[in-house]
Amino acid sequence: MLYTSTRDKSIRVSAAQAIAQGISNEGGLFVPVELPSFTADKIKSMVGMSYIDRAKTVLREFLTDFTEEELNYCVEGAYAASKFSSDKIAPTVNVAGNKNVLELWHGPTCAFKDMALQLLPYLMTVSAKKTADGKTIVILVATSGDTGKAALEGFKDVDNTKILVFYPVDGVSPMQKLQMTTQEGCNVAVCAINGNFDDAQSAVKSIFTNEEIKNELEKKNMMFSSANSINWGRLVPQIVYYFSTYCDLAQSGKISIGDEINVVVPTGNFGNILAGYYAKKMGLPIKTLVCASNTNNVLTDFLKTGTYNKNRDFYTTTSPSMDILISSNLERLLYHMSGEDDAMVRDLMSQLSAKGEYTVSDQLIAEIQSIFDAGYTDENSVDATIKEHFDKYKYLCDTHTAVAVKVYDEYVKNTRDDIPTVIDSTASPYKFCASVLNAITDEDISSMDEFDMVGELNRVSGVVIPAPIASLKDKTVRFTDVCDKEDMSQMVFKLLDL
């Protein structure tokens, strides 16, 4: 299997090259030239398998330049039972009738990013061995919260890697800060910066391209890479859980192999839902992919009208991981659904960076609408949805999941299309205690600290506190460095002993 670029389809690279390199030189994203196809018989053969074996079955088709030993090493390391609080890794839970929730947050940081970031470090080190003379990979991350912690957990103690995470000193929640500053591992470092997320992000970008730093790294046989969601190595692990949830529905008798399902995804950067699209293209019987947004509804507007316009107000919501106006992975969808029109993608992406908007042809948006539906919710409906599902079904969901649940309920109301459906659940409710408590109780929680709220949510809901959150209380803070954004490159030198 070879990969090409969304902005130059004459390019051909191996999976290892695509993963080690991250982004194509001309700025395009790597996509598979051809997708493998999974027959009903092949899907049926996966029903009796563990998550690890299902993952190997899917990934083997995409990582054709990996040996069987390498594949085993990667997948078994990433999804080891000891790292996940569910032995199913990503369990499918029935809420009521045809409404099912795929829980993607049983990993070490209690958010769905673990599904990809547990595997990425393994894929990256194997890829670097094949393509970059076994250099030590240095991952630099600027984070507004979730990605930083998930990347730290993923790369911790992985041979031949180092990871440095920068976060805005006042820009993350107390829980997120504690998750990062107590991070264990001998190859990790965390530093707060005086500035906001954009400051951290632009400083990291300029360090990536700083020749002096790159030369110093070269001398020590190191190279930079990035763990953000445009890397193919972060997308490909996500295809697996769509096959896995389908197999689980079949195993529990909710569907027969061949039956269609709908899938609903709380969406930000369009990575998760794009993985569902790939699964559908590979033969998994998915009928409609429903893209759910919060009040930052740039994707809803695009999917309804064909015009993408990021020139709009930015809202800070209770589902912060979906507060995003430039949804990078949409570029991959445009490439595939336009019949691989790389010239069109180049043109649209330059319009997006020049004037912040573009409009696709009527034909292209009609094609997209034949597969995708979309909707968004406001903040009040998020609270009401959490409360309703807790009261009625004793199912407690976080704010991101609630956005998707609400959009799904509206979808069924409007279309009467209520075939068996999987709604992706992307975070544990314990990651967003204050919002969830506010939704289900009338209590005044203003004087509680994060751990009081965790205890209170447990008392009110009876839902088990995930071990990684419970154990935070007893962890030692290891990282207290704070630096100005101008000093970040010096910090990189110091932390890497250059």
Ligand SMILES: *Cc1c(COP(=O)(O)O)cnc(C)c1O
């Ligand atoms: C990152 C994230 C999302 C958005 O996923 P995309 O793949 O970027 O669309 C949704 N919910 C949570 C909790 C997340 O961390």
